[in-house]
């Protein structure tokens with residue numbers, strides 16, 4: 001099963017990709033992981049990415065597509081995969097289509113208010129990376145990690161201003177993909193405003209049982 005996961009920040013795309021990956025026994029492939037892996041293995045493309053990221057620039061479409069293509073050619077991706085965070089733009093989607101055909105595009109829907117509520121209260125442990133939420137999942141002692149006693153902090157990405165900004169970028173850049181895939185009859189809307197378990201149930205209904 002070849003899948004693309006689409007959704008705004010805070011929709012729980014990464015968490016759900018992890019759950020679906022396990023259940024359907026297909027790898028979860030994100031561009032971030034592909035970049036890190038290529039840099040680590042010091043491939044030709046990896047060297048280019050390292051230089052671009054090091055300058056603080058965005059990796060251009062053609063290079064991203066080449067890396068994704070290389071990754072999808074690996075043995076573990078032959079039985080299917082979940083693309084998480086790619087494609088982000090129509091040109092990327094068109095480039096992908098030239099060498100892979102998808103079975104479905106899962107579109108996680110969630111309101112801006114819910115995203116803001118989720119992300120704005122998020123706290124992360126400095127030592128072990130555990131994630132808390134001031135309202136939905138508070139630590140027992142304010143500002144202290146339950147698991148390791150480390151200090152909790154708010155990521156710069158999770159301030160209200162930054163969240164609003166990320167939502168705007170998503171709408172401008174990635175939302176056109178929603179109508180693009182809807183026209184191709186590949187889009188499956190999934191309401192991800194409730195728990196990951198609830199969202200997974202909906203995905204099972206839409207995609208069918210794993211083989």
Ligand SMILES: [Zn+2]
Pocket residue numbers: 125126127128129130145146147148149150
């Ligand atoms: Zn901790």
